[in-house]
Amino acid sequence: MTNCHQSSLLAAYLRRLINANGPLTVARYMSEALNNPSFGYYTTRDPLGTRGDFTTAPEISQMFGELIGAWFIDCWRGLGAPDPVLLVELGPGRGTLISDLWRGIAVSPDFRAAVRFCLVEASPVLRSQQQQRLSNLRPLPALDWYSRLADVPDGTLMLIGNEFFDALPVHQFVAGADGWRERLIDRDLCQADAFRYVLSHGRTPATAWLDSGNKSADAMEVCPSGLSLAHDIAERVTRVGGAALIIDFVANYLDFSLQAVRGHDHHDPLMSPGSADLACAVNFAALSKVARTAGALVHGPRGQGAFLESLGISSRAERLAQGVSAETSQMIHSGRRRLTEPGFMGELFQAMAITSGSLVSVAGFEPT
Ligand code: SAH
Secondary structure, X not given: OOHHHHHHHHHHXXXXXXXXXXXXXXXXXXHHHHHOOOOOHHHHOOOEOOOOOEOOHHHHOHHXXXXXXXXXXXXXXXXXOOOOEEEEEEOOOOOHHHHHHHHHHXXXXXXXXXXXXEEEOOOHHHHHHHHHHHXXXXXXXXXXXXXXXXXXXXXXXXXXXXXXXXXXXXXXXEEEXXXXXXXXXXXXXXXXXXXXXXXXXXXXXXXXXXXXXXXXXXXXXXXXXXXXXXXXXXXXXXXXXXXXXXXXEOOOOOOOOOEEEEOOEEEOOOOOOOOOEEEOOOOXXXXXXXXXXXXXEEEEEEEHHHHHHHOOHHHHHHHHOOOOOHHHHHHHHHHHHHHHOOOXXXXXXXXXXXXXXXXXXXXXXXXX
């Protein structure tokens, strides 16, 4: 089945849902478009890389995974070098970060021997790609796959979520004179087969979560699954010890942040659902609040550029560029710039750590 055919089947399914139950929440639309078991964007393809729709930090440079490996070694020592330790990646994409991290942590054989990888991946296509890629690692690490963090067994937790939280479904709200209204997605009757945004006539199950006194904003985006995941991570690291790193993009404007990308270009999120990546800016302040409430320490957020610089990306780039061709050296330095410079990912992407109370200070987040 072609991607185009899958997208029209998904659109037809969404129209039937709307006909039966009324307009969809933005969250339902997002989760169908991304994760529908038959036609979802992630379920049916590998979206990454130059031939895909978007490129993530691990795909830009091996230094990203290597430095995150160094960050975990530092946290692991701070935790008293527990063995075993579960190293969870949420949404591992092509498995690139884990591959680079595994090579990078060879400098600490004790840590390497203690690590058991737990990969949380919903997409069967990406899961099999990860299995293929990671089965070539030598020595072969312990690797297990799970559909949800809740299924990962208990144990000292080290976790990385890079560009994972931005794929979690959000609800959107608009403040009206008589309370919050939810932004919904309906069929566009003027244009056959198209979708459009509408406002709920009254309350919805989701507007009931909002604090009726909270009228400081005209519009609001809430990601319940992101909040509950941050709570679960914080609860685990507080109870059994550990450190989690969340890296994602933030909004550089107020209002709604749902966006679609296809073929490395902006796309209308309501057009051909399932054919483009959908993502929302991550609200680090909200994640931080639930993590602290669950008893964990929160470090950052701070810009990805400052975080990677403080982990030593510049000297790593210098070292990698020694004795290589001019072309490779240029590639290494351009990768470093894309990851760190404010005009690229350096500030738009932020890093935040959630740790157990014993890790008062962690690498990359030292006070400046
Ligand atoms: N972290 C990778 C890939 C980011 S793309 C990188 O930086 O390159 C998002 C990843 O999360 C994909 O692997 C996608 O299949 C997975 N994913 C998206 N929604 C998910 C969900 N609800 N549960 C589990 N995995 C999910």
